[in-house]
Amino acid sequence: MATPRNHAPLAEQVEELLAVGGPLPIVAAGDPVLRRGTERFDGQLAPALLARFVEALRVTMHEAPGVGLAAPQVGVPLRIAVIEDQAPVPEEVRLARGRVPQPFRVLVNPAYEPVGTARAAFFEGCLSVPGWQAIVARHAQVRLTGQDEHGRTVDEVFSGWPARIVQHETDHLDGVLYLDRAELRSLASNEAMAQRWTQPTPEKAARALGFDLPAQP
Template identity: 40%
Template sequence: MATRPIRMFGDPVLRTRAQEVTEFDAALEHLIDDMLETMDEAGGVGLAANQVGVTKRVFVYDCSHIEEGLRGHIVNPVWEAIGEETQIDQEGCLSIPGVQKDTERFQTVKVSGQDKDGNPVSMVASGLMARCIQHETDHLDGILFLKRLSPELRKEAMAELRNAEWNQEPRG
């Protein structure tokens, strides 16, 4: 396993829709292992493949601090809302460090997909895990959480982005 560089806001791969995974092989398993290690090192609760520059529909997650066993991966995820109840909470992104804003998401979702071996998996999740599923699947569709913000909060977030140290071009 190895950590991979996390792509930052502005990288075109973050706005690219990832392709369905059709080959369930050692390369996919290696990618998932690397993504888990990268997410752990960065202190995240989720990481989508395009955040490490790979346009495959897979994300990893770790919400085990909320509920034991909530750590793993989902390949080719598809989710649907269960009910209409929503939650509003602070959301951030490893590809947009330092920016956290209240973001509305569905409270409970059902996600279906596959594991690294191609076996079907599904779960119903609420709270943080539901937020993670929606956030990471958005990544796989080329959508950043900034697009989910109210106009006022998006304006604030963009101002923070323009002034972020990591987002400064070298001047010389």
């Protein structure tokens, strides 16, 4: 009798995923792997296999396209995520959201904690919840700790949109989707977003849809 896929050793599971080639399939909300949390990475993948997996995450993130991707989103319950944001947005959006370019980087065993009490609320989406966006109030600044793919220590403060990205991806590793933190009255299809809510800030959406934004410090 074959061993169930979700009981296979993680290295074997990753090898099977990579054998297909090209971008990896992204798991959609409703799959338990997105809710179980993840194993702390402690050498379950040999260095060469880890490098191949990281490259596959990068390719998949770009193809989607997105600005971050966590291992559970491709069905692998390991505490690994990748981020990258070229921030191709107008200047007024960049200034309002603090969206600045982020180079490609790998987050291994990441954790975050807020720096200060300020919160920022903006529309946010997820590759595992395709077609929808909702407003999420997140910490405006966080301290991220963990390692990179080479085992080097990461201890860095992120602000603005990069802080949002690292919170979103780290949440995935804890079995948390952005909808768990969202103002559900703001939930909007991508079509509605394009037609109505392209403003740099969400005040107009809050007034029209009937919800409060967090008070500014």
